[in-house]
Amino acid sequence: MEQIRAYFNNFLPLTDNEWNDFAPCFQKEELKKKDFLIRQGESCDFIAFIAEGIFRFYYVQEGEEKVTAFFFPGDFVTNYRSFLTGKPSEHYIESLKPSVIYKIKKTDLNLLYEKHKNMERLGRFIAENLYLTVAKRLDSFLHSTPESRYQELLDRNSKLLQEVPQYMLASYLGIQPETLSRIRARK
Incomplete structure (x- = not known):
């Protein structure tokens, strides 16, 4: 859990009170190689912090898998579009090796946003960084x-x-x- 707190402190240091409300919301999960965190057609209502493992984010087009991202320890993994809209995911998220993640549900996150102004700011910083990651990936394909x-x-x-x-x-x-x-x- 300290790995998660250290990650957040890179954006915005959390008070002990904020962290004490935040930490219990994370649920630890262990996945085996080739386990799915989410499948195409499922709604994504969580964000997961990767403590151990590697994940791939992909979709299937005309029977061929198209990998759009890899996630490593220290990364957050989610289908952010599905997370925001509640619509079914068009992608799969699969573990490539035994993994340990910490998941937080959207409902818990929203309650934390309401309770702590800093949490809302932290969520904005993380969303901005997710956007920058996607923009960088797009730029790399264009340039x-x-x-x-x-x-x-x-x-x-x-x-x-x-x-x-x-x-x-x-x-x-x-x-x-x-x-x-x-x-x-x-x-």
């Missing part, structure tokens, strides 16, 4: 080469990235596995 996108991913978490299958990395980068092999050979 960067697959090799640059691969390097950005390596810079983010090269050790854990070794545990992600090559076909998933290639899908994330928008390239074929053979192209990824050539990029890796040049590194």
Whole structure:
């Protein structure tokens, strides 16, 4: 739990009183490799902090999996669009290895927002950072080469990235596995 508090303190330090109201709202869950945090068609009513593990965020188009994001320890994972709108998710979130997460439900979060002004500010900061992450990903597809996108991913978490299958990395980068092999050979 201290890992979560440290994360939040990067945005906005929480008082002991705020943290004492916040911490009990998190529910610890352990997932096995290939467990789904959410499936396409389900509504997402939570945000989860990853203590251990790796997750992929993907959708299926014409029978082919399209990976749009990876999440590592220290990240929050959710389908934020479904979380905000209550509509069913168009994506899957799957664990790629045994994982430990801490989930907080939207209803609990909203109660905390009402009780603590700082919590509302914290939620805004986190939402802004989620937006910046998505914008950066979009920009990388518009302006960067697959090799640059691969390097950005390596810079983010090269050790854990070794545990992600090559076909998933290639899908994330928008390239074929053979192209990824050539990029890796040049590194």
